[in-house]
Amino acid sequence: METLLVLLIHLLKIIVVFSILLGCIAYAVLLERKLLGRLQVRWGPSRVGPFGLLQPIADGLKLFLKEELTPTRADRFLFVLAPLLSMGPALLAIAVVPFGDTTNLFGLLDQPILLQIADIHGGILFILALTSVGVYGIFLAGWSSDNKYSLLGALRSSAQMISYELVLGLSITVALMAAGDVSLRNIALSQGDGFWNWWIFSPKWFVLPGILGFFLYLISAFAETNRLPFDLPEAETELVAGYHTEYSSMKFAMFFMAEYCNIITVSCIAVTLFLGGWYAPFPFLPSGGLFGCVWFAVKVFILVCVFIWVRGTLPRLRYDQLMKFGWKVMLPLAIANVLLAAGGILLYEMWHGS
Amino acid sequence: MALLDAYLPVLILAVIAALFAVGTIALSFLFGIRKPSETKQEPYECGMPPVGDAHERFPVKFFLVAMIFVIFDIEIIFLYPWAVIFRDLGLFGLVSMGLFLAILVLGLAYDWRTGILDWGPEVRERRPLVRKEDS
Numbered sequence: 001m002e003t004l005l006v007l008l009i010h011l012l013k014i015i016v017v018f019s020i021l022l023g024c025i026a027y028a029v030l031l032e033r034k035l036l037g038r039l040q041v042r043w044g045p046s047r048v049g050p051f052g053l054l055q056p057i058a059d060g061l062k063l064f065l066k067e068e069l070t071p072t073r074a075d076r077f078l079f080v081l082a083p084l085l086s087m088g089p090a091l092l093a094i095a096v097v098p099f100g101d102t103t104n105l106f107g108l109l110d111q112p113i114l115l116q117i118a119d120i121h122g123g124i125l126f127i128l129a130l131t132s133v134g135v136y137g138i139f140l141a142g143w144s145s146d147n148k149y150s151l152l153g154a155l156r157s158s159a160q161m162i163s164y165e166l167v168l169g170l171s172i173t174v175a176l177m178a179a180g181d182v183s184l185r186n187i188a189l190s191q192g193d194g195f196w197n198w199w200i201f202s203p204k205w206f207v208l209p210g211i212l213g214f215f216l217y218l219i220s221a222f223a224e225t226n227r228l229p230f231d232l233p234e235a236e237t238e239l240v241a242g243y244h245t246e247y248s249s250m251k252f253a254m255f256f257m258a259e260y261c262n263i264i265t266v267s268c269i270a271v272t273l274f275l276g277g278w279y280a281p282f283p284f285l286p287s288g289g290l291f292g293c294v295w296f297a298v299k300v301f302i303l304v305c306v307f308i309w310v311r312g313t314l315p316r317l318r319y320d321q322l323m324k325f326g327w328k329v330m331l332p333l334a335i336a337n338v339l340l341a342a343g344g345i346l347l348y349e350m351w352h353g354s
Numbered sequence: 355m356a357l358l359d360a361y362l363p364v365l366i367l368a369v370i371a372a373l374f375a376v377g378t379i380a381l382s383f384l385f386g387i388r389k390p391s392e393t394k395q396e397p398y399e400c401g402m403p404p405v406g407d408a409h410e411r412f413p414v415k416f417f418l419v420a421m422i423f424v425i426f427d428i429e430i431i432f433l434y435p436w437a438v439i440f441r442d443l444g445l446f447g448l449v450s451m452g453l454f455l456a457i458l459v460l461g462l463a464y465d466w467r468t469g470i471l472d473w474g475p476e477v478r479e480r481r482p483l484v485r486k487e488d489s
Contacts, residue, residue, distance in 0.1 A: 010363045018370060064378075068386045072395045073407075084375045091371035095364045118363040125434070126364075147397040148408045159416050162423040169430040176437040245398055250382030254375065320474030323419070327471040331426070331462065335455055338433065342440060342448050349441070 014117055021094050021261070026056035028260045032308045039312035060253070068249040071146060078144035083247065083254035086137025089130040090261040096123040097268040098185045100278040100292030115278075115293060116185060123184035124172060127269060128165075131224060134262070135161050138226075138233065138243050141255070145246035153242025156319060157226060157233030163326040164223035164230075167216055170334035174213035174341045175199050175273040184269075188277030193287055198276035205344035212337050214274040216330060218306075221266040223326070225259060227307060229314040230322060267303035268296075275299050418470050429458050 030045065030052065037044025045052035070079060100115035120126060135158050142154020176182055178199050179190035191198050200210040223230040234242030244255045271277060276299075278292030287295055317325070397404045432454070440447045465471055 007362075010366065014363060014367050014370060018367065018374075022374075064382050064385050066382070066386055067388060068382060069390075069395060071397050072392075073397065080379070083379070084372070087375045088368070088371050091374070092364070092368055095367045117367060118360055120360045120364065143409075145397070146408045148399065148404075148410075151408050151412070155412055155416050159419045162427075163419060166423065166426045166430065169427070170433070173430070173433050173437045176434060177440060180438055180441060182434065182438060240398065240400065249386050250378050254379070318474070320472070323473045324471065327462075328466065332459070335459060338437075339448075339452060339455065342451070345441070346445065346448060 009113055010117075013113070017094060017099075017117055018091075021091065021264070024264055025257050025260045026060070028264060028304060029059070029256075030056050031304070032260075032311070035305065035308045036312050039309070063250055063253045066249040068251065069246070071246050073146040074246065075144040075146070078140050079246075080251070082137050082141035082144060083251045083258075084137075085140060086134055086258040087254045087261075089133045089137070090258040090265065093127055093130045093262075093265040094268070096120055096126050096184055097265070098188050098272060098277060099296050100290065101288055103289035105290075114185075115290075119183065119185045121183050124176065124182050124187075127184075127265075128169060128172075131161075131165065131168075131262075134258070137258070138255075141247065142243035145243075147246050149239045149241070149245045150243050153233045153235075153239045153245070157243055160223055160230065160232060160322060160326070161226075163323060164220040164330070167220040167326065167330040167334045168224060170331070170338055171213045171216035171220065172269075172273060173338050174209055177338075177341055177345060178202065178205060178210075184272050188272050188279075191276045191279055193276075193279045193283040193285070195276065195281045197279070198274065200274040200276075204348050205341050206348065209337055209341035209344055210274065212333070213341070214270070216334050216337065217270055217274065220326075220330065221270065222307070222310065223322075225262045225266055225307075227259075227263065228311040229317050231316060232319050232322060235316060263304060263307050264300065267300045267307070270303055271296060271299040275303075415470075415473065422465055422470065425461065426458065429455075 033055070034044040034052070045055040048054045048058045070076060095117045096119075098114075098116040098119070102112035102114055104110070104112045138161075139154045139158045142150040142152075142157070145151075175187060179187040181187055181190070191202075195201055196203065198210075200214045201207060202210050222228075226233050232242075233239075234244065236242075239245070244252055247255065278287060278296045280287040280291075280295050285291075397408065433451070436443075436447065436451055440451070443450075
């Protein structure tokens with residue numbers, strides 16, 4: 001009985017989070033089109049429903065009814081597998097993100113439940129593993145299509161993603177050192193209410209490693225999600241549509257949704273590691289239980305808007321500039337930041353004699 | 355048991371995510387129209403008839419990047435356990451990790467010097483417009 005109840009709660013949590021995630025993906029697309037429209041002094045989609053709010057549904061229906069093409073020379077198995085491989089890990093990554101502390105739903109439950117699907121110990125490692133699998137999805141898509149543009153896009157993408165994955169990993173290390181743990185929940189718990197208790201602005205290592213780490217993370221996250229200014233894998237002026245040139249209908253939508261899902265996940269991780277997770281920016285604001293979820297959602301929303309804002313403002317880099325920037329600027333900076341943070345934390349602790 | 359408890363929700367979510375992904379593709383396979391034709395199913399090359407196979411040779415640079423990646427990725431894997439307990443190790447931990455990183459930075463410097471990290475055409479000095487012997 002007991003185990004059945006636990007299982008039921010798990011299942012409910014998963015279904016709620018999963019449907020919210022899918023809704024967020026659909027509306028992130030609309031948000032992007034709207035915001036990009038306003039950045040370019042036009043309205044964006046406004047015809048379907050009030051303020052164009054039904055646009056994602058219309059798009060989804062349209063994509064369902066579109067013809068599905070498979071090039072004759074494509075490797076059929078890998079061609080179908082690739083979109084699944086990029087969508088699956090993207091959806092799975094949300095499992096370890098903590099949205100808030102615990103809640104008993106306003107006294108409805110006897111025992112408080114965790115606001116997180118699974119609190120596994122190696123949360124960060126799980127996320128990194130999934131991003132690595134995501135590379136396979138993109139590479140297999142380009143390889144199996146037997147299209148020159150796709151192959152070029154896939155090659156570029158895999159080289160770019162593995163290069164920036166290093167910076168991503170190193171910038172995360174800083175937060176791990178500060179919190180002394182690899183579980184995302186414990187990292188969030190090591191911060192607190194008030195923005196000076198978040199690792200980005202924390203004085204516990206003299207501020208600089210936090211800010212530098214956060215921006216290194218954010219920049220490499222742009223590259224990991226193949227977003228402008230790093231969207232070389234699908235640069236439409238050079239490669240038609242890059243790795244998904246040959247994909248149509250729902251298989252194309254898989255890549256599209258995976259990209260937005262990755263943006264949301266990457267923002268969630270940034271919020272958890274650097275921006276205080278579910279904690280409020282000032283101590284007098286409530287952040288317990290479901291209030292925490294609201295703060296978390298607000299922070300993720302702001303970061304997603306930053307992603308769109310950057311897309312609206314920056315031009316695309318050239319490929320050699322991209323690799324040069326990744327290996328010659330970002331990587332040394334990230335390594336230096338690790339040592340800087342280590343020195344900072346040790347100095348602070350010596351200072352305060354703990 | 356505790357381990358299984360922690361990972362069970364992940365497993366359930368994995369199944370749901372896989373079902374969702376496969377289901378949407380299957381649905382579009384059922385509902386989508388299909389009128390295949392020979393030209394439609396050729397690889398897209400901006401309207402030109404495609405020449406040859408796409409699986410051709412590609413620059414060795416991509417392999418080199420993958421190889422350096424493996425080395426640095428292992429470095430990061432070594433870094434994580436250290437990062438979690440480096441407070442207990444204190445100055446000794448900082449110095450030893452500093453040495454370890456220094457060796458890898460030396461490797462990076464070597465890669466930098468040998469030009470593995472340089473992409474694109476080599477930068478040549480621009481030829482002067484007027485030759486020396488002419489002036």
